[in-house]
Amino acid sequence: MAEEPEDISADDDFEPVPLNKKAKAALRRAEAAASSTRAGFVALIGAPNAGKSTLLNQLVGAKVSIVTHKVQTTRNLIRGIAMQDGAQVIFVDTPGIFRPRRRLDRAMVTSAWGGAADADLVALLIDAKKGLDDGALAVLERLAEVRQPKVLILNKIDLLRRDALLALAAQASAKAAFEAVFMVSAMNGDGVQDVLAWFGRHVPTGPWLYPEDQISDLPLRQLAAEVTREKVFLRLHDELPYESTVETEQWKQMRNGSIRIEQVIYVARESQKRIVLGEKGQTIKAISMAAREEIAEIAEKPVHLFLFVKVRENWSDDPERYREMGLEFPTE
Numbered sequence: 001m002a003e004e005p006e007d008i009s010a011d012d013d014f015e016p017v018p019l020n021k022k023a024k025a026a027l028r029r030a031e032a033a034a035s036s037t038r039a040g041f042v043a044l045i046g047a048p049n050a051g052k053s054t055l056l057n058q059l060v061g062a063k064v065s066i067v068t069h070k071v072q073t074t075r076n077l078i079r080g081i082a083m084q085d086g087a088q089v090i091f092v093d094t095p096g097i098f099r100p101r102r103r104l105d106r107a108m109v110t111s112a113w114g115g116a117a118d119a120d121l122v123a124l125l126i127d128a129k130k131g132l133d134d135g136a137l138a139v140l141e142r143l144a145e146v147r148q149p150k151v152l153i154l155n156k157i158d159l160l161r162r163d164a165l166l167a168l169a170a171q172a173s174a175k176a177a178f179e180a181v182f183m184v185s186a187m188n189g190d191g192v193q194d195v196l197a198w199f200g201r202h203v204p205t206g207p208w209l210y211p212e213d214q215i216s217d218l219p220l221r222q223l224a225a226e227v228t229r230e231k232v233f234l235r236l237h238d239e240l241p242y243e244s245t246v247e248t249e250q251w252k253q254m255r256n257g258s259i260r261i262e263q264v265i266y267v268a269r270e271s272q273k274r275i276v277l278g279e280k281g282q283t284i285k286a287i288s289m290a291a292r293e294e295i296a297e298i299a300e301k302p303v304h305l306f307l308f309v310k311v312r313e314n315w316s317d318d319p320e321r322y323r324e325m326g327l328e329f330p331t332e
């Protein structure tokens with residue numbers, strides 16, 4: 001008969017094996033490393049078009065979130081990771097906050113506030129040129145309920161004078177308690193380093209949450225779809241409704257080191273498909289060239305990009321599409 005294994009879990013006299021010198025030194029090193037590193041999440045929130053994606057790209061030093069002059073470009077939470085003096089600061093770019101009407105709008109706004117609730121720190125970005133308009137006020141009102149430490153970032157300071165900025169900072173600070181106020185131009189980078197340094201000092205102590213050289217948690221194929229969506233928007237902003245979307249359907253590593261990518265641009269109607277294709281396919285060719293160049297830069301490999309345009313009616317009522325974008329499907 002097999003001998004019963006000895007149960008040592010309930011043995012009060014159980015003594016751990018003493019650590020040898022080498023193990024003790026390793027433990028001390030690990031403890032020291034853990035206490036000198038810091039890591040945490042910072043949610044960037046603000047009204048649509050305040051410049052959140054532009055700021056995120058500046059903070060990270062690379063393009064991880066797409067930027068267009070069209071509002072509501074950012075649909076789900078995009079994380080960009082920056083290293084600063086031993087701290088890993090993970091910025092979460094949220095969709096612009098506004099008063100939602102359509103289902104997709106509601107999903108985006110819910111996702112934005114969810115991002116703020118899950119973060120360690122919250123940064124409110126205000127377009128200083130627009131000032132405290134309806135959009136900014138709506139966000140400020142609700143921000144009072146957010147319990148995390150908050151900072152105010154006035155953006156687009158390249159567009160106005162300093163005295164106007166100080167008045168705006170005072171007005172906004174009267175509505176919510178901010179730990180710090182920054183004035184930046186996300187576009188040309190002015191003041192952005194100060195923002196990063198502040199967050200580097202204020203994220204909690206703890207081990208890094210991502211590898212040191214990682215700058216985004218978005219899978220490459222999704223980032224590539226975002227790049228193409230940006231090119232579609234930049235070219236056709238007045239002609240296409242913002243519901244058009246892009247999905248990467250195939251991502252194939254070729255033996256010669258290049259990547260073959262197939263993407264589909266989904267539009268809502270046949271007439272929109274003709275717009276995306278353009279006369280003799282000129283428009284889609286230009287979109288494809290611009291997107292390919294940028295995707296190749298991000299992937300650090302030559303890219304062959306094949307774009308298709310398909311009509312998908314009523315997709316904004318289809319829960320599956322929301323899941324693909326990382327959004328919850330609002331049921332009301």
Ligand SMILES: Nc1nc2c(ncn2[C@@H]2O[C@H](COP(=O)(O)OP(=O)(O)OP(=O)(O)O)[C@@H](O)[C@H]2O)c(=O)[nH]1
Nearest residue numbers: 049050051052053054071072073074096185186187
């Ligand atoms: N002049 C100026 N323009 C800026 C600055 N920062 C951003 N912009 C412009 O503002 C527009 C909106 O920028 P985004 O970064 O897409 O704004 P967002 O807040 O992410 O927008 P949503 O995705 O709609 O939430 C773009 O046309 C940017 O080029 C800035 O510091 N100065």
